[in-house]
Amino acid sequence: MIQFLLNQELRSEHALDPNLTVLNYLREHLAKSGTKEGCASGDCGACTVVVGELHTDDQGAEQIRYRSLNSCLTFVSSLHGKQLISVEDLKHQGQLHSVQQAMVECHGSQCGFCTPGFVMSLFALQKNSDAPDSQKAHEALAGNLCRCTGYRPILAAAEQACCNKPQDQFDSRQADTIARLKAIAPTQT
Template sequence: MIQFLLNQELRSEHALDPNLTVLNYLRDHVGKPGTKEGCASGDCGACTVVVGELQTDNDGREHIRYRSLNSCLTFVSSLHGKQLISVEDLKHQGELHSVQKAMVECHGSQCGFCTPGFVMSLFALQKNSDAPDPHKAHEALAGNLCRCTGYRPILQAAEQSCCGKQPDQFDAREADTIARLKAIAPTSIGELNSGDKRCLVPLTVADLADLYDAYPQARLLAGGTDLALEVTQFHRTLPVMIYVGNVAEMKRIERFDDRLEIGAATALSDCYEALNAEYPDFGELLHRFASLQIRNQGTLGGNIGNASPIGDSPPLLIALGA
């Protein structure tokens, strides 16, 4: 079984097809069709959702980190212990969220198909910004495509929604949401099982080793930004997967006098600060990796391990003697 919060609703799932994406889960299983499929390959951003994860700062303060993701490339198993927020969740007590109001008032939408994805990227931007920042706005929206408006009014909406932002319902519920996320924090191996297909979710390297020994044919799933294309683009079935994104040891970044060690399941956006501090050119290159949604999900280990001929990091890592 896996558990996660769908906004504030606790969802416990066991008998689901592990090949099910978050996009199709929202649209077909819980009746939330606001999230759209544009490309099913992580290129257009129409399917953008936001995932909240419990984080503890160095000073011990707990908070929720909000990140935009492409739901078309995200398998439901990766939601274990997290909070999923879709565009339907932003409106509160009959009132549009401030990022939705900004899109309306700045005339940032025409046909509207891409609008839910832009709104969710703006929501994540607002949550992670204290003031308008054109650079951050461009970065947050770079993974969202619009064929109708041009981008000027959408960037104006980003500036408006991040300027003098007011607390919203997510801020008001933060303490309660933290408590609920702590209550569902995984304590044992999770699993989605549809009978002929399964995804296992280990918590430790030892668990992972045991599972991989028991299921040597399993596909290892981290960010899934490449692996998910086998399902969404090539219509293949993945009978057994092992999701490594909840293995804490594989998400650590450690500095030593002579080296930097990055866990293979560390998201690219989490690698940025450490790599940029040691190798500014590498940090600059990371900004060219796809989009923020992809960098929030894809991993440096996966970029190497999937052996893609268009992998961005291996040439630079070889040059650095990694």
């Protein structure tokens, strides 16, 4: 059995194909088509999602560490005890998330195919960095390719979203999410 949080929804999966990728799980089992398949080899970043994992900081406090990953290469079984966040989970109460809004305001999207992947990489950057510099932004976006827009407006969106990051629904639910992740944490590998 695999248990994980899909945003805030507890998912328990008992009979999945062990070779099922997170990308195909989202698109085919959940009809969440925001995550795109571009290259199917982890090179383009169109399939980027974010995983939240429990992490103990230097002071011993438990926090959630967010990391972006290529869903086309990741098996669903690796989600056990973690939180999966897809691009559809960012919008809250009819409002775009601040990274989505920054992409709009900075004109960081043209055809839109790569945009969900960039948004998720920016989301992970925003969550994990207090004051990201341009080097951190370049590093966070290194796994995402865009063939239409160019990178200048996307980097401007990164700066806008990460330098003035407002509280979001993930911040307000952090204590509850930590408790829920502890409850489903694997006891053995």
